[in-house]
Amino acid sequence: MDLGLDGDAALVTAGSSGLGLASAEAFATAGADVAVCGRTPEHLESARESLESLGDGDVLAVEADITDREQVEAFVDETVDAFDGLDHVVTSAGGPRSGPFLDMDDEDFYHAYDLLVMSVVWTTRAAHPHLAAGDDAGSVVNITSRSVQEVIDGLVLSNSVRRAVIGLMKTQADEFAPDVRVNAVLPGAHETSRITDLVEQSVERGEFEDYEAGMDAWSQGIPLERVGDPSELGETVAWLCSDAASYVTGTAIPVDGGSMRSV
Template identity: 50%
Template structure:
């Protein structure tokens, strides 16, 4: 499907791997000029090289830590300069540490808030004036944990809720010039799932990696993990005129795994 976003420009945060990278790839395949971001320069260069071979979109990369205010400002400025504007912002961040409440300290909470909430606040603040120049979109990649708490992920379960409230508010305050939506991924085949399973192994909660993987998939009616590009293509759709009446939504993409009715 042609989404009608060819030659648009986009910034995708935390996008050298996983769901952020898949989103950048889906946009580039549609001919969007994309700036991707990561903290590791070598990994960033490899991702840029790969993504420049998937479609007509011109992909550039900028090193930066999205939990840092000055880095976020620089990312937006660089995108506007390199891509001659900014039409679409995709916010994404790696998950905070896997912990139960009693094992957290104040620093865990501060760092999680900076990573998950302030990265969105700052990137939107810096982007709004550019997004308003066209039919701008903001898509936030968060987690199904905002609907149904995940064991051992108290930081993610708690802090991500703030972003859902922010995105809904932005949809009211920035419309009709800018649309703001969230996607709520369940378990996908990314490094994050591998990391969480390995944490469970360390705790002795499971006896083998395969047992942990089965635990993530057994309650999913599709009987598998999500594929990153399935989410990436949803992000591209929400960034396009094809979704022009979708605003303020929080859309699950979890294979039916959540028990929530809404």
């Protein structure tokens, strides 16, 4: 399907790895100019090379910490300057610290809030004038987690803090309309480097015979009987930003192989 994103400008926070990178790759494949940020120079360089190999659009890779407002705003400004505008924003972030409630102190909650919520506030506030200025409707997609609908054991920070992004998304979908559409995706397990590392560590500890056995364990309870490929999440994000989803806003879409049991 031609998503009609050729020549558009897309910005992806924390887009140098994981699901953010998968989303950036979907935009690049569709012919868009793509800007990503991250904190690790090696990851940024690898992401830049990958994105440049996928399409004819321009690529911008910027070192920035999304828990720092000034760095986020500078990233948006640099993207707009480089691409002469901005059409789509995807907010992504690494996962906060895992563990039960009583293991978390105040700083863990404050950091998680900056990482997961304020990064979205700063990005969308800075991007909105540019998204609304285009001839076609701009778009925002927030990558969150299925934990916003169904709590996950041992992830108190994700379970509690990420839900604020959904409230923000619903509010912005109303306030930004009709110039900008705002949606969210709720990923389940995908074979990102984080899961790959966890499985490999489990194999080293002798918990699984090999990598395939570890991935099979991660697939338990998923009706589609497998962990997702990051590209499947990325393609969903790109679709939500395209004209094919032009009547979709204020929606949170699970991308989890059917693992979510809540209604």
